Amino acid sequence: MAFTSLAALATLSGTGLTAAQAASPAALPPALVPHAISIHPVSVKNGVPAVTVPRGKRGIGKLGGGNLQYNGGPVQQDPQLFVLFWGSWWDSTCANTQGFGSADESYLYAFYNGLATTSDNLSPINSQYGDSAGTFPIYPTVAGQAFITWNADCADPPASATDAQLAAEATAYATALAGEGYTISNNTQIIVVSPTGTNPGGGFGSQYCAYHNWAQYSSNQLLSWTNLPYMPDQGTACGANTVQNADDGWSIVGGHEYAESVTDPFVNNQTAWSDNEGFEIGDKCAWTGLFAQTTSTGTFAMQPEWDNRTSSCQPAATYPRGAVKLYNSQTHCIDDSGGSLANWTKVDLSTCNGWTRQQWVGYPDGSLRRSLNTGQCVNIVNHISANGTLIDLYRCNGGWNQIWTFNSSSHEWVNPHTGKCLRDPNGNLANGTQLQLWTCVSNFGSEKWTNV
Secondary structure: OEEEEEEOOOOOOOOOOHHHHHHHHOOOOOOOOOOEEEOOOOOOOOOEEEEEOOOOHHHOOOOHHHHHHEOOOOOOOOOOEEEEEOOEEEOOOOOOOOOOOHHHHHHHHHHHHHHOOOOOOOOOHHHOOOOOOOOOOOOOOOOOOOOOEEEOOOOOOOOOOOHHHHHHHHHHHHHHHHHOOOOOOOOEEEEEEOOOOOOOOOOEOOOOOOOEEEEEOOOOOEEEEEEOOOHHHHHHOOOOOOOOOOOOOHHHHHEEEEHHHHHHHOOOOOOOOOOOOOOOOOOEEEEOOEEEEOOOEEEEEEEOOEEEEOOOOOOOOOOOOOOOOOOOOOEEEOOOOOOOOOOOEEEEEOOOOOOOOOOOEEEOOOOOEEOEEEEEEEEEHHHHOOEEEEEEEEOOOOOOHHEEEEEEOEEEEOOOOOOOOOOOOOOOOOOOOOOOOOOOOOOOHHOOEEEO
């Protein structure tokens, strides 16, 4: 809520990460520390923050009123996180490093590397919240993960940095990243992590635990950034020892701000998703239903997010998912032909056996996506609408050739743009038969399917 008092993986030069480490994070290697980077903060235009309130400040019951509403702003389709540890206190490659905070760095590194991957059940809730450009957040992210890289600014922060100083720091970091070849776009999230004993923003622990905001990066580009103070300093007020251990606040609050930055990156300016009282996806569920989520990189304390589908706080996505079977036999299922998830993999018919590659998700934008890898959609090849056009698996892009509607009375999956149906062309239940697009025929049994 407003606090009124206040790209694809690019070149890794100078970041301290190898391409392999960035693409396949598992645990923090002992020798890997944030790499020193030279930045030059200047004054920039910045917005009004949206804060995560401390535990004792939340109040009773749900915050806000009703479901989230779309207000016209953009969302992040491919969220990409860049983390900046501010100051010499942190363990880094800075010449003046004091060498502290390595355990905090390890936790944040693992947590952010586990976001937006196939093992993250919470982040896909964001995918129901699209924008006027037809963009929906995709999971896993196109870049393969939410967290791209981290760095350290060796210059020490003020004891109580103002919001304007934080915005300048975030923007300077984005400028330095752009100089290294990274793309700064609507998908970018800059996370400024401050050292212990500081009060960034001037209300840490009393008015907020963290917040996200925006700054004017260029004449035509805003920058989404997060103020993430040193969570353990505020103890249970900011989440410590509420689920597992003293690090809980890093992921509870960090996850809250991450989800809000995905669904409302330019809060209080080009606002995207909030309810009728201004509360965002994380605000409405703050400090309720805390739980431990296990991803491929570890187990982390988290809070649920607001799910418009169920009008409630949920710890995992609730989209319809399951096998799509031939209606008249239900022995054969739509299959992704080998489970490779590569673009142009044929979508075919195979004997139902419960394989993951036969599990599909019906998404809010009308696409059919592969379960556990919801960045891949059932796709009409090359945007061709002729009868017999092949059906394959392709990276979701919001195109008309990836949109399907299930007709429950005729049991047909129909592409609304063409009015044509998804069909097994031969009708002989042969495994490996690639599906095609055909004019719908009411009595043709091999275009009749079950819903997900």
